[in-house]
Amino acid sequence: MSKTRVAVDVGGTFTDICIMDEESGAIRIEKTASTPHDPMQAILNGIEQAKIDLSAVTMFSHGTTVATNALITRRIPRTAMICTQGFRDVVEIRRSNKEDLWDTYKDVAKPYVPRRDRLTALERVEADGKVMVPLDEAGARRVAEVLKKREVKSVAVCFMNSYVNGANERRMRDILKDIMPEVPVSISCEVMPEIFEHERFSTTMANSVCAPVVVDYVSRLGDKLAEGGYARDLLLLHSGGGVMTPASVKEFSARLAGSGIAAGAIASRFIGNLCGFPNSIGFDMGGTSTDVSLAYNGEPRITKDWYIEYGYPIRFPSIEVLTIGAGGGSLAWRDEGGSLRNGPQSAGAYPGPACYKNGNRTATNTDANVVLGRLGTSLAGGKITLDPELATEAVQETVAGPFNMSLHQAAEAIVAVANSNMANAVRLLSISRGYDPRDFALVAFGGAGALHGAAVARELSIPTVIVPPNPGVTSALGCLLVDVQHDFSDSFMTNASTVSPDEMEAAFTKMEAQAVERLTHEGVAREDMTLMRSVEMMYAGQWRSLSVSAPAKIVSVSDLVEGFHAEHEREFNFRRDEAPVAIFRIAIKAIGTVPKADMPKYELRPHKAEPVSRRKVWFDAVAHEAAIYEREKLKAGAAFEGPAIVEQFDSTTVVPPGMSAKVDAYMNILISTKG
Template sequence: MTKSRVAVDVGGTFTDVCIMDEDTGEIRIEKTPSTPDDPMRAIMNGVADAKVDLADVTMFSHGTTVATNALITRKLPRTAMVCTEGFRDVVEIRRSNKEDLWDTYKDVAKPYIPRRDRLTVKERVDAAGKILQELDEDEARKVAEILKKRDVKAIAVCFINSYVNGQNERRMKEILTEVMPDVHVSISSQIMPEIFEHERFSTTMVNAAVSPVVVDYVSRLSDKLKDGGYARDLLLLHTGGGVMTPASVKDFAARLAGSGIAAGAIASRFIGNLCGFENSIGFDMGGTSTDVSLAHHGEPIMTKDWYIEYGYPIRFPSIEVLTIGAGGGSLAWKDEGGSLRNGPQSAGAYPGPACYSNGNEVATNSDANLVLGRLGTSLAGGEITLDPKLAEKAVRETVAEPFGMELHEAAEAIIDVANANMANAVRLLSITRGHDPRDFALVAFGGAGALHGAEVAKELSIPVVIVPPNPGVTSAMGCLLVDIQHDFSDSFMADAATTNPEDLEAAFHKIEAEAVDRLRHEGVTPENTVLQRTVEMMYQGQWRSLAVPAPSKVTSTQDLIAGFHEQHEREYNFSREDAPVSIFRVGVKATGVVPKAELPKHEVVENTPTPAGQRDVWFDGKCCKTDVYERVDFKAGAQFSGPAIVEQVDSTVVVPPNTTAKVDQYMNILIRWRTEA
């Protein structure tokens, strides 16, 4: 009986299923059209098409866009908020800033909870955690009855200063649960116990708003899998780069916002490291969007400043990923100034590009690639047939005629604009953060990443492009490379120099006990439990902090202070060792180690592959007779030169003229531009 692990990544156009044989490490894939009305249907279709026996599956991991889509479309159940009297409008006042300071007419989106559903109660805790006024329970019950009549499905409880003492919040939750047992209640002292009320209130609001949607989806999918014979917990990828079980999703649903894009970042870092590149840029181009991520010295870049909609931060730790509207289905269009644009509008999964024959008549990147000969006439192993005549008609009518261009010139213009947009996204995540793209490898994946990766790399002078063995399902494979992971934190505001190490130890022990209990509840054994401590510190008078690694037993704060000065120097290129330092917060990353996927290793023997055929492909305004290879025919050590096209079931690899390509021991294709004399 063959045991396998299954990972599923739901994209805007396709749902990817990745199946790994536990004994051999062999990976096989299945792609099926996404079903935006119910993503679970595509998942089960993919599992069925792949002929997976769920009874033989030892791990089922899933990156989901359900929470993200619910927030973007605002298809959310009615959600309420209960606040301290006088703090009803914190989430509407925000930071009084805008995404574009110079756009007078562009307003920040409204809060996910309208003002009429933000109610208040009398209670008060001071900044030191002392309860100045107990929760008015009569008033609290009246509020609960009002919300019950309004038939709300979720409630966020956000009291001022609860980050240091959440007693009143916990009591409010008890009362709400007594009156409405089936309502999802999120309290800020549990969700995000830190100062800065807008960020705390916002994170709790988002968590509450998506809870009914996410919990319902996860429960239904878990039941479907169990009905099919799967006997273990469903694992769901969260933005921090780990997975969580359905038990944790009930409390921290907002951690799944952005779940799907984190998988690609994890996979690209893994592949970069595997190929010997500690510095790598993930370039995940799908049907609707492109996600760019960055790993430096083998570790992903993390952030706590992220959001789905500007103005409403979600402060859970997250792998930093920049997403732009550039994919295979991105539409070409002419702006008011007469310039050619590409995206962010997309033809989506349906009707899709014009060549899909589903009624779209506007040119997309896929249509342009088909006109240029870079794409063949079928996708997904022949499941989707592309019509070149419809692609030519769309490119001609959308771009060639309006701009007075020849057909192939217009198609190349569409691709050039798309590549420029994606290169700019890479610059934003690298150069603006002090990283030189020339020091990185570009890992190109997603259904369309390998079509554009080499030319994007040329634009940025990136020396090498890595195309994984299964680029179209690399994000799904990322779900097989993660551990169960949770982040815990607690406020600890004190002067670093005078802090008693025993007080720090006591704070760590408190959250470590919670972390161990959470992992135990998820079935993680003590020997597979790893706890990593951090202390967030800042120069006194600042409000932005840096997380400094802390030892398993703190005996002196001087080492922590020295570590903070070093990190400040590294992050900002200066430090002030004579300035006093404050401790802001203590944190613990709790990891439950699970077995990882391992790509099979092959013996490398230099060889020249045999093309399966040739076709005309356009590069730089010229038509080139181009060799077309089938990737399944490649052996480790294969070497060839561009121009070339490599076709496979889940993607197409474009190897432009003036490049060389080599297949490594893990069956990755490494493309390098020749150095011009």
């Protein structure tokens, strides 16, 4: 019996399933309608629809939106926080900043745990870790009894300065477990042992509110898969770009927030490396939004400054993904100043674009592309039929009439505004971070990424666009390409000029022992473990740090300092060699390698591709006779010139005039924006 690997990516409209044959590397895909009331049901429907024999599955990987949706919708169980006396309002005071500085009427969302459920305990640890006031155990037990009566489902314990000494937090957890043994408890000294109390408290709070929701979902899905014959661990993709087993999900549930968008970033980096482009920009355009990610020298850009709701940071390391409201269903509209806008408002999956025939009469990007001939009359292999007349009416009424444009000028204006918005998002993640887009390839995927990718690349002078074999399910493919991964960090605040290599080596060694223990608990063999070190540093007096890779054995602190100067120059275009450098934090990325099947590679036979038909397609308000190709008929080595349209089950690729394209050995389409 052929062994297979299965990856599932749950989206707002569709749940994508990617099935890979281990021996041949062949991939087949399946799409099924998502079930927002219970995402698990869509997964089970897809398994049945794809006729997957779970007993033959050797790996089942899943990117989930369960944690993200729980935080966004606030459909979370009653959760409590226990804080040091006098500090119950840290998560509500926050940093006293706002997302929109000039909007005096817009308030930051309320904390996930309301004030009535944020209780306090008498204890205090000094900044150097000395216990100034031991935990008042009698008072702690009274607090635990109150929470038991309130029937809370989860508890977060966040004490001051516990990042240097977590003894009081651990004792509080013991008391809670004694009185409420079934209730999960998150303590900040283990969830996020770092300075800055708001960020530590906020991360622990998010972890605590997610725990009951995520653990319940993972348990139910794991049981259903086991009933079907699956005998391995269910692997859950987390925001850092790795996977966790259910054993770790119980302790670090908030790591699954942002799980869904990380899969696309992982896949785009893999595809870029496969095609010989270690510098790549992921461009994932779907129905309502576009996710932009960046990989440099083959590695994704990682951030710890992210959140699901503004004001409540989740400081687990995460692949940096910038999301904007630009997708196939984004609505065109006229602002108060009379300018044409596009998004972030969206027609969504329902009613969808006007051409979906569900009653929407406002033009969307999809309608504009239909009018321009860039989209045909059906999507998803004929599951969705498009009405060109309704698309024409929407573009005419929304833009052409109000702006006194011709029909095709109006449609191109809609697409141009959308492309400009997305190009600006790429600039924010590249140029503003010190990267030149001209040194990168653009990996265009998602349902609409290949439709707009070439135009966005041309605006940014990106020379190459890569379109994967199955753009619409590339995010699901990302779930097949990951390893078990955990991130460990610890505060290590000192001056780089006074610390010795031996001190740093001892701190790393202690943390590596924890990493090995965690991976062993996940069932990873020692020979499959990889431990990657890094040090976060800053110029003395600053509070924002930069991460620098560290060697497997620290022999010279000055080498680390030089690496910091170089990284600071790349990021901010200046360095201060004479300034003292401070070390802020040390970190380890612990990777448990998961065996992966190779992607199928085909023999290149250069030839000119033959179109299956031709149709009128508008570019720059001029009608062109564009060649139409079917993706499944394009073989490795095929080449063609724009204007051209490539149609397939899950996406449509546009090659504008003046550009050329070829199919590589891995069946990716490589578009040269310079012809």
